Amino acid sequence: MGFHFRFGPGDLLRCRFSLSPRWETQEAVRVLLRPQRQSYHLPWLRQVRAAAAGLDLRPLWLLMPTKGHNPDFLSPPPLGPSVTFEEELARVRAADPEAAREDLRRSLACTPGALESEIGRRMLADPARAVRELADLYERAWEALVAPHWPRLRGLLEADVLFHSRRLAAGGLEALFDGLHPDLHWQEDTGTLTIDKHGHHDRTLDGQGLLLMPSAFVWPEVVGGYDPPWQPTLVYPARGIGALWTASASPAPDALAHLLGRGRAEVLCALHEPASTTALAHRLGLAPSTVSTHLKTLRAAGLLVPSRHGHQVLYERTPLGIALASGSPTGDVPV
Template identity: 40%
Template structure:
């Protein structure tokens, strides 16, 4: 277990962020079958064979397995450095990865290999070669471009909604409420500490640097960046990944597939633009479905600045989950 000590300055500087590069790294773990993703079974089945063909062409994707843990724990942080902002583009993150000094890359690789069974000599030569950083970057670029980016609008909308939910709880109720349902492995201690159940242990004072909180659609468990070389960061499972369950598809026969999907996605408030990204439809089309659901009393809208955030009404909740009805 890690115990993170937060000062008042840490509480002010801590923030949420989205990292397409971190998500790309976790996507590879899912497609390799080394990280479970029961809520993304359809996505994994669709892309597993294209990924295998892609991996066969890129040595970087092949050797990455040697430095990422069998249980999905990455000990080589330079593969996906924590982002510097809320919505940093993939290309900017990849450029930061490419700028990692070769000495640091080799040091992190050496530390990771010390915890694993020996690798074969050809793989070892690649890992400690002069072009290993570029080799891995090329693999990540290909994986993002051909596999992850087609679904990124939907993934991004899920991550945005998770951040909006937690940021709202943080602003209204404080850190204890914001972290309450983040993960069973994360606990807020009233003395100003966060406890994180992980494979390692230690006590770390953030020292005013703050904590970066990264939701993930691919990561089923909590992960962390706790090395001095990088910003301190905590990766956790995002809410709302599994919007399309069997009961939602059954509901489609009653009110139509798109409207059933909208109700399913409204496990938390969302805007028309976010829902359009999640469904892969135009904002105009989604707006028409929302208007119909609103007239039927299944959803309601509340304006916040320039945006209207939609949520389920009691009727909408009952349509999604009939067990909420009382006899």
């Protein structure tokens, strides 16, 4: 029992991280269906209630069985580290209708009565139309449920990737998998990553490596799978989702504001996790150009350091920046 990813020598060097706004949209739709996933997202649920009520999500929910197959063509693994929703949706729209029919049939068969339902029969009778309509529905769901919150979500996911990339660099796959999810188990001697799940899935990576995607909405589960020819993928809950929907950072202390200026002090204090200019601007309610100016000044003063992730540049505090933001003497900051 369980899901098994079997690594060969070439796969060890081909693990990569990516973000997927299309996946977050899919899982946001699933959160509306699964009460057990909602505890961390109650503020978001209150904000999107009216928008969600205007969407008929039944066709998507019908393809989200509690156990079993989810259509792969609806969620192709992203091809790069940072893709747009529009790029991902274009791949969904380009799905082969006959392959989509079998994907849909497998998924519908996992939910009692779904194959015989009016929606299910309509999908299988005209898969080309089903592909178009499902893609259109995902686009509406993105615009209503996720796009307004994407800067905040992307900031969380980017910070997670940076954290785990460093764990991978420092301790290899064992350190990486040990910190992703309690249901993951890495066996160094056999090169096997196992997910404790009901059912069975066994995938030899065959040199493709493993794609790792953090997700805000997948909690509390970890998801692995994809049949050939899709790249093997592991989706896990991102760090810090407990504070995802909390209010913006508290105002910077007056003493720090007198020292740096109010705007720069607010930016420094808001960087409790690495973040991009756009994410900070959204978090603080400031114009991106204003945040960019503050970041340049703080970096020149040795309080921040940038790092690149895909097309994004993330900023994080240096030990001196941490000391100033926390009010601790520099000697108390671990190196």
